[in-house]
Amino acid sequence: MAKEKDNKTEKAILEAALKVFTEKGFAAARMDDIAKEAQINRALLHYYFRSKDKMFDLIFSQRISEFLSGIALQIFSEKSLEDKITGIVDHEINTLSAHPYLPIFIFQELTQNPERIVQHAKNVGAHPGDMLKKFSLQVNEEIKKGTIRSVDPIQLFMNIMSMAIYPFVARPIIKMMLEFDDAGFNKLMKKRKEAVTDFIYKSLRP
Amino acid sequence: MAKEKDNKTEKAILEAALKVFTEKGFAAARMDDIAKEAQINRALLHYYFRSKDKMFDLIFSQRISEFLSGIALQIFSEKSLEDKITGIVDHEINTLSAHPYLPIFIFQELTQNPERIVQHAKNVGAHPGDMLKKFSLQVNEEIKKGTIRSVDPIQLFMNIMSMAIYPFVARPIIKMMLEFDDAGFNKLMKKRKEAVTDFIYKSLRP
DNA sequence: CCATAGTTTAACTTAATTGTTAAATAATAT
DNA sequence: ATATTATTTAACAATTAAGTTAAACTATGG
Known part of the structure; x- marks a missing residue:
């Protein structure tokens, strides 16, 4: 062997x-x-x-990079704002349905070692702050065109990420409240993709 | 002494x-x-x-009970749906602004020991599942009355909790993206209270 | 003032975990 | 066939943390 x-x-x-x-x-x-x-x-x-530390560094930098670049890929694509929002929501829920422990892992370790992100953020290419700028620009364009109502792009961005990711963080509580097993939870998340994008578009109506 | x-x-x-x-x-x-x-x-x-375990059990059960009962207090109040939503959002953001590490702590420990919640959930009085039922009932009433559009109450509840709590989970990333310190982050969260409730009400327009 | 509860110090035990090593064995590429 | 790499076994060293204990000291209520 x-x-x-x-x-x-x-x-x-x-x-x-x-x-x-x-x-x-x-x-x-x-x-x-x-x-x-x-x-x-x-x-x-x-x-x-x-060593344990070396293994951890490897795993963690892989995950944080993939997390950030997954979002970046959507933000810097050539899609319309609406398609980008759908893209982000679908991508996050799809990814996390396969790896439900990821968000807590990333945020727990990041909270205890915030410097880490600064290094790994560079691997993504663009500075993570640029993602928000790019997104804000596109949102403000749509507001000016009148296709969506006036809204703070940063709060909107937080709303999108929140609704896509938080349920996986709160998974044990949601499973208990609804008395769902893993399969039930995953079905709920599958339905959620449309529920979230719909909820956002409805809110953005002028 | x-x-x-x-x-x-x-x-x-x-x-x-x-x-x-x-x-x-x-x-x-x-x-x-x-x-x-x-x-x-x-x-x-x-x-x-x-022992460490005894101390932890004490702390954890305090926190999980307070977390659940804080929500229950809002849900089972006599407020209108709109005021309840505002109440939940304000309560969560106020609480977490003072204790930003709480959500990751609760969810991380709960993920590793999901049985824990079943015991502590009882301390709250009502079964946590009942909160969702009560909330759903009130949402469906408003839909029937035509004051809000048709929406899945469970998805709506997840949306509310997500937008209120998630930013504290993702706090290190948000701080980095916006280059904010703690004070800046807290100001953002203060503004966010209105941004979130507004975002929700706008979405619920018939 | 003195009995008692609170507190410190310091040494210790115990247990768990990471990391190392040497020696034996298995598999395979050349 | 044999040199090389992969893998196991098992014992061990080093470290770290939890928990215990006894003795001494401190403050104060009665």
Whole structure:
């Protein structure tokens, strides 16, 4: 089993690390958990990645970059404002339905280490502040054209991200309130895509 | 300094525990941190509260109960739908402006221990599921009356909570994107109270 | 003033976890 | 076939944190 050109063990470890880190957070994650999840032993973990910190940095920078670039991709596309909003909502709900633990993981670790984002933000190419500027510009154009009512673009942007992402943060409470299992929750989120975009467009009517 | 009728040390410890637990989460919180924050030593911590787990349970159940009962208070009030929505948004943003780490703390710990909520939910009196039913009833009444357009009450409820709470979850990213410090962020949240209620009412126009 | 509850200090135990290492074994590329 | 890489095993060192304990000290209510 030597010299695998397809490095499947490395992949298995990274997958396992992603799962354990996102589900438990850095502090509560155990190297043993990751090893078990990857179906190998702790020694091999250190054979591939030297330390817990190194593994975490790798996983975290991947996730934060993907999170930011996913939004950037929509914002800097050539779509109409309406299509962009739909694009953002659909993209977030689709992504998080597959990885519901991601937002809490990202925000929990970011809260404890806010400097981290500054470094990783650069990987995305554009400065994250530019996304908001670009978005604001397009919103103000539509207001001037009269296609939407007057609205603060920054508050609008927060509204869009909030409604798309928050339910995954509050997932345990929502599941309890509605007595839903995972399947029920995912169905609700699928319906939610249209509910959210509709709610936004309706609000933006002049 | 014996036989203090005002148990100021106990209060100092609980305040410190709240701060450290909410900022770092259970796993990363250190008893030493709490002791230092309360300006006492670790021995005295165990003199008052036997273990880290006991302290955490106390803090956590306080917070989750307050979170749920804060919402319940609004939902079961005698206000009009519009005033309730304003009440919820104002209450959440006011509370979280003073305790911005609360939501991530609650959801992070709840995600890792979803059974917890079932027990604490009972402390609130009403079953949390009843809140949604009560809210849905009132929304459907307004729809029938024609004062608001047709809308799924559950999605509406998620929208309200999302827009009020999510910015505090995403606080580090928002602060970075806008290059805001704490004061700037709080001003933004103050403005946001009206922005959110306005956004909702505008969307609900028939 | 003195018994009592509060508090500190410091040393200690215990347990958990990360990280290391050496030696043995398995698989495979050349 | 053999050199090389991958993997396991198992024991160990180092570190960190929680929790305990005893002794001494402090403040104060009665």
